[in-house]
Amino acid sequence: MSGFPKVFTGSRFFVLGLGRNGLPAATALAAMGADVLAWDDTPSARAEAARQGIALADPEVGDFHADALVLSPGIPHILPAPHPATARATAQGIPILSDADLLYRAVRAAGSAARFAGITGTNGKSTTTALLAHILAVAGQKVAAGGNLGPAALALPLLPDGGTYVLEMSSYMLERIAALRFDAAAMLNLSPDHLDRHGDMAGYAAAKRAIFARQDGGCVAVLGIDDAESAQTLPAGHPARVVRISGTRPADVWAERGVLRDAGGPILDLKRAPALPGAHNAQNAAAAAAMALALGADRASIARGIETFPGLPHRQARIATIGGIGFINDSKATNADAAACALACYPRLVWIAGGIATAGGIAPLAPFFPAIAHAELIGRDAPAFAATLAAHGVPHRIAGTLESAVPAAFAAARASGAPVVLLSPATKSFDQFSGFEARGERFADLVRALAAQQDEQNGRAA
Secondary structure (H helix, E strand, C coil): CCCCCCCCCCCCEEEEECCCCCHHHHHHHCCCCEEEEHHHHHHHHHHHHCCCCCCCCCCCCCCCCCCCECCCCCCCCCCCCCCHCCCHHCCCCEEEEEEHHHHHHHHHHHHCCCEEEEEECCCCHHHHHHHHHHHHCCCCCCCCECCCCCCCHHHCCCCCCCCEEECCCCHHCCCCCCCCCEEEECCCCCCCCCCCHHCCHHHHHHHHHHHHHCCCCEEEEECCCCHHHCCCCCCCCCCCEEEHHHHHHHHEEEEEEEEEEECCEEEEEEHHHHCHHHHHHHHHHHHHHHHHCCCCCCCCHHHHHHHCCCCCCCEEEEEEEECCCEHHHHHCCHHHHHHHHHHHCCCCEEEEEEECCCCCCCCCHHHHHEEEEEEEECCCHHHHHHHHHHHHHCCEEECCCHHHHHHHHHHHHHHHCCCCCEEEEEECCCCCCCCCCHHHHHHHHHHHHHHHHHHHHHHHCC
8 A cells, every 4th residue: 555644543443354355454544544453263364464563353352343344345244144243333333344435535535536437247347447447547547456356445556636446346345335436337237146145136236236326417327238137227317427338239339240339430340359359348348448438538548458458367368279279268257147258259169167056057058058069067066067958968078177177178179179168167166266266277277288298299299
């Protein structure tokens, strides 16, 4: 954290959860003059906080008072069951906030009028966040990106007037904001996810809708219209200027025959943006372009930013081509809707899928099954996926692990003539991995090892 004066002197914050968000939040708040107490249920996390000079206190023991409880996103405060500390805070009327809300308060208390751009949706928000930040940087603006993507919000530096914070906002973060107002906010899409945390689809949509809270007539609300849930999300009579975006059909900013455009004409032929394949990425580009225009970027910079965007790891990243077969890492596809976006990009493929399925499993992906030459299934819900594929006549095998799936997928691709092996699991990863990143990295390691093995065999044959 850099550049902030002691804006929280005289305030006390209790930080619960000392992982990727919590520990940076605790150290930043202390640097800004706050009295900080912190806790984590994991001894090693507490030990690391103590090494960094953070005072520890068990929130379930003794007095518990603070101006706010700063809760890491993964810790529930309502459903499926509140952490005991959150129950104490609620009973005492202590606000429960995300670190993004405190970043906003700190920026304003420091006297900066930097803008805030927030991006949410079930899928695509990481790509759109990184893309918007890249565009604004190309346009010469001061920018800092983070939140659910990359650095924690309170790890970002103080930006001057005219700078922009670009924050990826999960539903877990959005349900804990009270002051944060986004000058530009985007809802990309909505499909069932995290229903255990929000109760049902209505609760999930309500949490996501908070990204538009406190906007006024000087703000912009960007709304994806490629799915009904998202298109109907904005509250009636919302005061912000609404910009509708689509990757497939006319809107305020949209892609038509692969060309990104708005009422002013073409912005960019998306063939020049290799890191953004498919209609879903066309919608991501439309959202980033709409927000960049609202934040003062010129059209040429927007086009140049989209064209030069390098992409993000684990999102349709080509790892290697082995014997003419491309291996694609789309581990970020943690639900069926995300996997659909990748499956739609390839007319013939071998598919690696499986893990902890979300509601509905892979049944919604049936329109893509004719393109699947063979499927290798991993993880907890592989048997359920196998049953769905069998009902549709899709050749498949329960591999169990990536270690078994990768070489088998290569063999299946060679036998069938499929030019692509796609890891797009359509599931959460926590049955076998610490997260989608670890799953994708393991896939990449296995593919590289397979490539080296094939090179060695080809060398011996020569």
